[in-house]
Amino acid sequence: xxxxxxxxxxxIGLLPGSHVCAFYRGDDDRDxxxxxxxxxxxxxxxxxxxxxxxxxxxxxxxxxxGSRGEPGPFDGQLDIHLPESTYLAGGEFTxxxxxxxxxxxxxxxxxxxxxxxxxxxxxxxxxxDAPGVEHLVGYESELNRVTPxxxxxxxxxxxxxxxxxxxxxxxxxxxxxVLVQGILVENPYYVEPDEFLRSARA
Amino acid sequence: MTTEQTTRNHTAAxxxxxxxxxxxxxxxxxxxxxxxxxxxxxxxxxxxxxxxxLMTESVNEDQILELAASSAPGLGPWRIDGYGFTxxxxxxxxxxxxxxxxxxxxxxxxLGTAAGPVRLPGRAWAWAYPLRGAGGLLGHLVASxxxxxxxxxxxxxxxxxxxxxxxxxxxxxxxxxxxxxxELAATNDALAETVTSLQRSMDIHQRLTRxxxxxxxxxxxxxxxxxLTGMPVAIEDRYGNLTAWGGPGQPDPYPxxxxxxxxxxxxxxxxxxxxxxxxxxxxxLASPRTDVLGVLALIDAQHRADHADLVALxxxxxxxxxxLARLRGIADTELRLRRDLVHDLLAGxxxxxxxxxxxxxxxxxxxxxxxxxxxxxxRARAHDALLSAVRRAMRTARQDGLFETWSGDVAIVTAGQAxxxxxxxxxxxxxxxxxHIGVGGPCARPSELPRSxxxxxxxxxxxxxxxxxxxxxxxxxxxxxxxxxxxxxxSDVETFVREWLGSLLDYDARRKAELVHxxxxxxxxxxxxDxxxxELSVHKSTLKYRLQRIRELTxxxxxxxxxxxxxxxATRAWGTLQALxxxx
Numbered sequence: 001x002x003x004x005x006x007x008x009x010x011x012i013g014l015l016p017g018s019h020v021c022a023f024y025r026g027d028d029d030r031d032x033x034x035x036x037x038x039x040x041x042x043x044x045x046x047x048x049x050x051x052x053x054x055x056x057x058x059x060x061x062x063x064x065x066g067s068r069g070e071p072g073p074f075d076g077q078l079d080i081h082l083p084e085s086t087y088l089a090g091g092e093f094t095x096x097x098x099x100x101x102x103x104x105x106x107x108x109x110x111x112x113x114x115x116x117x118x119x120x121x122x123x124x125x126x127x128x129d130a131p132g133v134e135h136l137v138g139y140e141s142e143l144n145r146v147t148p149x150x151x152x153x154x155x156x157x158x159x160x161x162x163x164x165x166x167x168x169x170x171x172x173x174x175x176x177x178v179l180v181q182g183i184l185v186e187n188p189y190y191v192e193p194d195e196f197l198r199s200a201r202a
Numbered sequence: 203m204t205t206e207q208t209t210r211n212h213t214a215a216x217x218x219x220x221x222x223x224x225x226x227x228x229x230x231x232x233x234x235x236x237x238x239x240x241x242x243x244x245x246x247x248x249x250x251x252x253x254x255x256l257m258t259e260s261v262n263e264d265q266i267l268e269l270a271a272s273s274a275p276g277l278g279p280w281r282i283d284g285y286g287f288t289x290x291x292x293x294x295x296x297x298x299x300x301x302x303x304x305x306x307x308x309x310x311x312x313l314g315t316a317a318g319p320v321r322l323p324g325r326a327w328a329w330a331y332p333l334r335g336a337g338g339l340l341g342h343l344v345a346s347x348x349x350x351x352x353x354x355x356x357x358x359x360x361x362x363x364x365x366x367x368x369x370x371x372x373x374x375x376x377x378x379x380x381x382x383x384x385e386l387a388a389t390n391d392a393l394a395e396t397v398t399s400l401q402r403s404m405d406i407h408q409r410l411t412r413x414x415x416x417x418x419x420x421x422x423x424x425x426x427x428x429x430l431t432g433m434p435v436a437i438e439d440r441y442g443n444l445t446a447w448g449g450p451g452q453p454d455p456y457p458x459x460x461x462x463x464x465x466x467x468x469x470x471x472x473x474x475x476x477x478x479x480x481x482x483x484x485x486x487l488a489s490p491r492t493d494v495l496g497v498l499a500l501i502d503a504q505h506r507a508d509h510a511d512l513v514a515l516x517x518x519x520x521x522x523x524x525x526l527a528r529l530r531g532i533a534d535t536e537l538r539l540r541r542d543l544v545h546d547l548l549a550g551x552x553x554x555x556x557x558x559x560x561x562x563x564x565x566x567x568x569x570x571x572x573x574x575x576x577x578x579x580x581r582a583r584a585h586d587a588l589l590s591a592v593r594r595a596m597r598t599a600r601q602d603g604l605f606e607t608w609s610g611d612v613a614i615v616t617a618g619q620a621x622x623x624x625x626x627x628x629x630x631x632x633x634x635x636x637x638h639i640g641v642g643g644p645c646a647r648p649s650e651l652p653r654s655x656x657x658x659x660x661x662x663x664x665x666x667x668x669x670x671x672x673x674x675x676x677x678x679x680x681x682x683x684x685x686x687x688x689x690x691x692x693s694d695v696e697t698f699v700r701e702w703l704g705s706l707l708d709y710d711a712r713r714k715a716e717l718v719h720x721x722x723x724x725x726x727x728x729x730x731x732d733x734x735x736x737e738l739s740v741h742k743s744t745l746k747y748r749l750q751r752i753r754e755l756t757x758x759x760x761x762x763x764x765x766x767x768x769x770x771x772a773t774r775a776w777g778t779l780q781a782l783x784x785x786x
Contacts, residue, residue, distance in 0.1 A: 023256065165253060165273025172249040173276075180252050181259050189245040 008040025335371020580635030
């Protein structure tokens with residue numbers, strides 16, 4: 001698959017390997033993005049893996065058509081995780097553990113027979129008082145290196161009611177694509193992984 | 203540290219983590235510094251574009267100002283200190299204090315619509331940028347830095363100010379539009395409610411007015427009120443008797459409260475000017491004046507009566523008051539006319555006139571009538587009470603008639619053949635005290651009624667003066683008395699009385715004694731000492747003494763049959779003359 005796939009959000013198409021940052025305001029807007037993005041993936045037969053910040057959101061997603069827990073061909077197509085078992089597994093955040101998590105799940109999906117994957121992460125976990133949060137930018141940058149090697153699209157969700165304007169500016173600077181108000185803003189000048197790591201080591 | 207502060211600190215830490223490393227080379231390892239710088243500027247513009255989109259999307263002014271201020275650290279080393287608006291209001295950015303630095307607002311005022319430098323304590327460089335909206339100048343964005351920022355940074359601040367101004371202007375327009383829309387919606391709602399309420403009031407008014415003028419009476423009022431409220435309606439008289447019912451579920455038999463409970467309820471209703479709830483009923487008095495004519499009740503077991511229902515109830519009570527007042531007026535007039543007729547019949551009226559007036563009152567005077575006089579003594583003497591008691595007794599005895607007070611007594615003109623003694627006892631039981639009744643003879647024509655009145659009066663007086671007991675005295679049954687009273691010239695009768703009783707009458711006159719009365723009772727009781735003494739309320743020895751005096755004064759032997767007959771005739775004639783003299 002080389003052409004754009006429907007994101008499920010506002011008629012926007014995404015190329016395989018895309019790593020998109022999406023801004024929203026409030027739970028209703030978040031659910032609209034999640035439902036559209038995951039709904040399109042489930043319909044297309046993609047493997048969907050998502051990390052949400054609350055058990056309530058996870059329960060709502062389980063009710064999506066074709067999601068886990070329902071009989072039929074979609075059983076096991078949607079994996080839902082919480083930050084405690086992913087970003088903050090072991091009580092702290094580490095870039096390598098998270099990249100391993102995603103890579104293992106994508107490999108497993110390929111073994112299960114899926115030809116395309118959709119990953120999504122709700123980023124409000126990063127507002128928690130947990131060790132390793134400062135490695136977030138390194139992780140985001142490293143993820144940019146991983147995603148081009150897989151038939152995958154990745155969506156990072158930032159709540160504008162919780163993150164400041166400074167976060168918005170810096171996220172835009174480090175992401176190649178930003179989804180805001182139904183518009184996909186391309187940033188060809190984003191800080192690429194090698195640049196970031198070189199700068200970080202300097 | 204509060205949760206909000208903790209979140210803010212974390213947000214700042216994340217922003218710092220996401221920021222490209224300061225002084226780092228961008229655009230690849232071999233990129234020239236000018237190229238890396240250009241890439242960073244271009245990247246900042248992309249970020250600024252996103253911030254602008256987010257601000258434009260927002261309709262919350264505080265959210266816009268916060269977003270602009272909090273994005274500053276991501277764009278450069280400068281900061282936004284706050285916003286000064288043309289109405290003199292100062293909105294500080296989160297990082298600054300709540301009050302504007304001294305003199306800042308006056309500096310902003312002198313700038314007008316232009317951008318320009320301002321003085322901020324502890325800041326080497328401070329600049330105010332105009333916030334412009336669709337309606338003109340909104341205020342200024344005040345930014346500052348530890349040193350003067352380069353031109354490209356100042357340009358970014360200018361763009362931020364411009365975008366903030368547009369977004370705030372949009373938000374205010376939107377807020378005004380929302381407020382106007384809300385105000386319009388509220389006005390429309392209130393208007394619709396008023397129109398609905400007015401329409402309902404008009405419907406109520408029209409419906410009940412139609413009932414009032416159509417003569418549908420109390421059943422019509424009850425039916426209309428039921429149709430207007432959807433609830434059953436009861437109309438009761440003053441005593442709690444049902445007079446009309448509207449709607450389903452009429453109780454049978456209709457429950458009636460005790461007298462005391464009813465009076466208590468009426469007192470409550472008289473004190474209240476609005477409907478009073480009594481159990482499952484909403485009640486209002488129909489009381490056009492100070493007296494209670496009726497009670498109107500809405501059966502509202504579910505307590506669902508709304509304002510319109512209460513309006514209908516109040517309007518219904520007004521219409522009911524009018525209806526009851528009309529009925530009362532008719533009854534009063536009829537009563538007055540009947541009493542006038544009785545008065546004229548007793549005083550003497552020609553037959554044609556009397557019959558015409560009686561027919562107008564729907565009373566059949568063509569039947570033979572007689573006059574009955576009822577006299578009350580003691581508690582029974584109150585005229586109105588006596589009149590009411592006589593009416594009730596006649597109604598109970600199923601006798602019709604015309605009634606009027608007459609010289610302190612009650613006169614009845616009736617075609618009835620009642621048991622008059624039974625009637626007398628009924629009135630006496632009703633009122634207490636003592637009641638006497640005199641019944642006149644029947645009259646074929648109305649013009650003869652004065653004669654019957656005279657006979658009734660004569661019977662009443664004879665009963666009191668001559669006859670034993672209190673029982674009703676009927677003139678046609680008076681025998682010798684009736685014959686004596688019918689004699690046109692009484693001089694022979696008076697001579698006869700004088701001949702037999704003269705010495706006793708003189709003695710009574712001289713000594714204020716009662717020898718004639720004593721002799722009368724002795725003869726009327728057939729010479730029975732005990733019965734005579736009891737009638738006169740004297741001891742038997744006193745009676746014997748009086749009889750001895752009578753023998754001495756008259757020189758007559760009372761046991762002589764001839765003497766006995768003449769004395770009895772003389773005493774009856776004397777009584778008749780007394781009664782006739784009283785009449786004159």
